[in-house]
Amino acid sequence: RTNTVTVTQNFTVGVGGCVWECGDLLRRFLVAEQQDVLKHTKTMSTISKTTLPWTFLWNQTTAIELGCGTAIGALAAAAAGAKAVCATDFAHVLDAVTRANAASNKHLGCPVALREWSWGNEEHEAEIIKWIDDASTSGSANTRKTKAAKSRGDKSRTSADLAPQTLLVLGADLAYVPEVFDKLVACLQSLERASQARGWKFAFAFAHRPRLPAAEDLLLSLEDIFSYHDFVSSSLLDKRYQNTKYAATTGVRIYTSKRNTPNVLLETT
Numbered sequence: 001r002t003n004t005v006t007v008t009q010n011f012t013v014g015v016g017g018c019v020w021e022c023g024d025l026l027r028r029f030l031v032a033e034q035q036d037v038l039k040h041t042k043t044m045s046t047i048s049k050t051t052l053p054w055t056f057l058w059n060q061t062t063a064i065e066l067g068c069g070t071a072i073g074a075l076a077a078a079a080a081g082a083k084a085v086c087a088t089d090f091a092h093v094l095d096a097v098t099r100a101n102a103a104s105n106k107h108l109g110c111p112v113a114l115r116e117w118s119w120g121n122e123e124h125e126a127e128i129i130k131w132i133d134d135a136s137t138s139g140s141a142n143t144r145k146t147k148a149a150k151s152r153g154d155k156s157r158t159s160a161d162l163a164p165q166t167l168l169v170l171g172a173d174l175a176y177v178p179e180v181f182d183k184l185v186a187c188l189q190s191l192e193r194a195s196q197a198r199g200w201k202f203a204f205a206f207a208h209r210p211r212l213p214a215a216e217d218l219l220l221s222l223e224d225i226f227s228y229h230d231f232v233s234s235s236l237l238d239k240r241y242q243n244t245k246y247a248a249t250t251g252v253r254i255y256t257s258k259r260n261t262p263n264v265l266l267e268t269t
Contacts, residue, residue, distance in 0.1 A: 022207035084135035088117035119183035167195035175215040226255035
């Protein structure tokens with residue numbers, strides 16, 4: 001199968017119908033993360049460093065994209081090999097652009113689920129939590145292969161067996177309506193609690209370009225509630241950003257739970 005992602009834009013939808021630069025940066029970040037993990041596992045060496053703050057394998061990762069629009073982040077996670085992926089946005093955005101993109105990328109091996117999520121809506125949030133529960137008992141084709149091997153009596157430990165389950169939340173260009181910043185933070189806290197309740201790791205990969213002064217308040221809130229792990233500059237992900245005036249402040253910010261257990265090395269056998 002091919003991991004090529006095809007994305008169609010719909011400009012009649014407004015801001016949610018097109019791929020913004022931060023969406024492309026998020027895609028590039030996820031591809032880079034995948035390549036780093038593959039580089040280590042192919043040599044069967046000790047996995048010690050990835051961009052994310054712990055030993056991490058895609059087939060142990062459940063990904064949820066917030067305010068997905070075209071779902072380029074969710075689709076990139078599916079292409080990278082995530083166990084389960086969900087794209088969330090307003091219903092009219094899902095119907096106008098996201099659904100078609102999910103349908104045209106079924107070849108990725110991990111179908112992208114769609115869920116309506118208007119931040120602050122408790123019913124929508126409950127549906128997302130239910131999806132997480134359902135996803136934890138199903139999984140992608142890669143996960144099913146691992147389970148099949150175990151059912152045949154293969155008891156050897158693999159990287160996937162030892163790696164922690166991860167809930168990876170994705171977001172790109174979410175900081176342009178200050179009135180909903182508090183609701184966005186509340187959604188992230190809800191997802192963090194859901195991951196902790198299941199004994200999973202939690203991370204938020206946030207592709208961000210400062211577009212208005214109030215966005216700084218959101219970043220401060222995130223740093224107060226979560227651990228600010230790292231910043232991957234746009235110029236590292238795309239050479240076209242080198243020497244631009246906003247390269248130093250545009251990129252992917254990585255937040256984790258303050259309750260995540262310390263990073264450990266994972267040895268493959």
